[in-house]
Amino acid sequence: MAVGARLTPDVLELDPAAATDRIVAELRTIVGKTLRRRGAVLGISGGIDSSVTCALCARAFGPERVLGVLAPETDSETETLRLSHVVVSTFGVPYVVENITPILAAARCYERRDETVRELVPAFTSGWKLKVVLPDVVGNDLYRVLFLVVESPDGRQERHRLTAEQSLAIVAATNFKQRTRKMIEYYHADRLNYAVAGTPNRLEYDQGFFVKNGDGAADVKPIAHLYKTQVYRLAEYLGVPEEIRVRPPTTDTYSLPQSQEEFFFSLPYQKLDLCLYAHNHGLRAEAVADAVELSVADVERVFRDIEQKRRTTRSLHMSSRLVEPVAEIDLSDA
Incomplete structure (x- = not known):
């Protein structure tokens, strides 16, 4: 850009057909020739990134050589599982539903998290809901720390500042969810001789919005070079249903509704x-x-x-x- 020029959203424009052809060709090379695998397994969340990755894999290998893994747990929104079914149906991809709640309970995921929450909210029980949020980066030069938001069964909300130790404890317990899902994905990849496809976009990959050995683990990441705006453009071209394209990005990790913006990106x-x-x-x-x-x-x-x-x-x-x-x-x- 010329010195003094002003940026416009046009800088993120891309040719979706050319981008699709390039990604599909690379997927075939990486999975078939480099990794010597027969197809792809990926987690389906009903969100934009996994939907686009599913569509790309279906084009690269054929729908019959793609397996979608739907892995709900007790804190998942009902809408997540419904939209995940919409994705696999739209692209004709075989799928499995793996409810990971029993595994998480056995690993004491919820128990470990709730023990920390009760340090701040002694009355917190299974009837309550929670999420963690970050303050806005705009207009704020203060060091930003996580806050806990809880909601009682009667709908009353409380907000508490978390110490560094409490933040780490809650996030560490919650990370069981992403790591368990990835374990299930690799089980299916091993039995089918498939590769695991990751779903981060450029924002998530660049800024570290993933769990190591969890959703950050994959054999190939087809859209990690694309800005999220470009992923939405690709979604329209690939035929991702509109109800998924208009849904705000969520974490679907905590029992209270939580956007990616309030949890991480700001x-x-x-x-x-x-x-x-x-x-x-x-x-x-x-x-x-x-x-x-x-x-x-x-x-x-x-x-x-x-x-x-x-x-x-x-x-x-x-x-x-x-x-x-x-x-x-x-x-x-x-």
């Missing part, structure tokens, strides 16, 4: 996409402020938040470290 994806693009291309805050309808100071806050998340989550991208190299195992061409 901005709507349309604005964060443009801020991330600008930051990735070395543009100043002034170049993007008008496009995202934020002040220059707030865009600078978003830029700092992007870098902070990259630093904090860097280890999530790392493979196991070796003390010394093992020369006989060379993955440089993998």
